[in-house]
Amino acid sequence: MPVRRESSFNAWVTIQIGCDNSCAFCIVPAVRGVEISRPFVDIVHEVELLASRGVTEITLLGQNVNSYGRDLALAQRQGGASDVRIRPMFAELLRAVAAVPGIRRVRFTSPHPKDMRPDTIAAMAESAAVCEQLHYPLQAGSDRVLAAMHRGYTAERYLERLVQARAAMPDLAVSTDIIVGFPGETDADFEHTLEVAAAAEFDFTFTFIFSPRPGTEAATMHDHFVDPAVAAQRFDRLKLVVERSALLKHRDRIGRTEEVLVEGPSRKNPGVVSGRTRQYKLVHFPSDTPIRAGSYVSVRIDTAAPHHLGGEMVEFLAEPSHKIHIPVAAG
Ligand code: SF4
Incomplete structure (x- = not known):
């Protein structure tokens, strides 16, 4: 897996490819296959090499970074290491790359809310080089829509984990992705998305109107497609909420x-x-x-x-x- 250098001082480091999830709107699992994690020591060595060349900021990259290493543990278990626990190793990886001399900033994208574990939050909070920044894709605020998307969490669970992350890192900036007009989304579902977006007080939101991607489950839900005019209205209403919260978050930083x-x-x-x-x-x-x-x-x-x-x-x-x-x- 390649390391993409963004510039002479920062770099993206791929830690896994593929995805074991099955979000109804996403083509990644079909085209990239199951999750394959890059060996732990290879990643750390790569970061050491980058640091020796003057890179001070790295971004760990994967489809679902916080499940990093689960496949490696499974392979060890299947190889006869019966005492190995099948669990992600992302928290350990964060701590290891953050400890590389010369690395001042570590970022990562994207974690999946259903796999956001307390050990990852602790590793972020306790590693000085890990930046106070989290991209945390919500996608929808309605539990009914989240279930139809196969996201694996509820709005309540999403917000609980966000509260935990902010408690551990009071200066955490949070960005997200939200899709409006997913097939079957009702006015009531959309109101839930507005409520959750307002409650989450995001620093930045990437907003999308649903568009069917050929080959995905959602693309087959023709009977439930939302009227484009309705989706556009919802998009505009959501935009107002998230831009207001982004501006308030930025105003909070004046004087700092x-x-x-x-x-x-x-x-x-x-x-x-x-x-x-x-x-x-x-x-x-x-x-x-x-x-x-x-x-x-x-x-x-x-x-x-x-x-x-x-x-x-x-x-x-x-x-x-x-x-x-x-x-x-x-x-
Ligand atoms: S949206 Fe992300 S987690 Fe869901 S299937 Fe696509 S890559 Fe995997």
């Missing part, structure tokens, strides 16, 4: 000083530098001098919009440690 990993000059204004906080918030701040991508600075936040923050740089914290490659022209 945040650690920012610099990504480079803003695309719109070269006099402005952009970067990300530990909560993956996009921050813009003015700078008279260029700041190398991969640097860490602190920024005092003074403005907030639903999708970004603005502020003033307070302090330069760390130079990037990756090398700059200067192209040499051939003679």
Whole structure:
């Protein structure tokens, strides 16, 4: 499984491929097959190698990262290790990669709410390098729709785990995915989604209108497709709720000083530098001098919009440690 380098200072590290779930709207299990976890030591070695080259931020990548390692344990058991417990090893993996010298930030995507275990929450809270950021896909707030999607959790269980995660990490930023207009979704179902979205107070929400993906179970539910005009209205109503909560979350950060990993000059204004906080918030701040991508600075936040923050740089914290490659022209 390949390691995808995103830049010289951050990298995506694939930890598993495939998925053992069967969400009715998703084609992944059909095209990628069952979950296959990459060996634990290979992942840790890869992260050590990346760190030795100056990477300071990694994102662990998989379809259902928090079930990572269950297949490895099963294979050990089948190989004769009768004392091995069949359970995920994601919490141990998080702790191991977060302990690699030079790694300042660890993120992961995506966990599945039904597999969000207390040991993962504890590993996040207790590992300084693991960022206070969680992508936690809700998909729907109605238990009836969640069951039709085969998601394996109820809205109540989802919210309970969210409360536990926030109790362990008070500064946790939470993003989610929500689908509106899943086949059979009634007005009452949608009202539940609005209620759960409001209760969850997400920092950011990826909202989608259901569209049938050929080859999935949901694509065969023609008799229950929601009128597109109704789905569009629901989408607009949901958007209002989630944008309001995103703006409130951002306003809460005004006056705080945040650690920012610099990504480079803003695309719109070269006099402005952009970067990300530990909560993956996009921050813009003015700078008279260029700041190398991969640097860490602190920024005092003074403005907030639903999708970004603005502020003033307070302090330069760390130079990037990756090398700059200067192209040499051939003679
Ligand atoms: S949505 Fe995610 S968990 Fe569900 S089947 Fe697709 S990849 Fe698996």
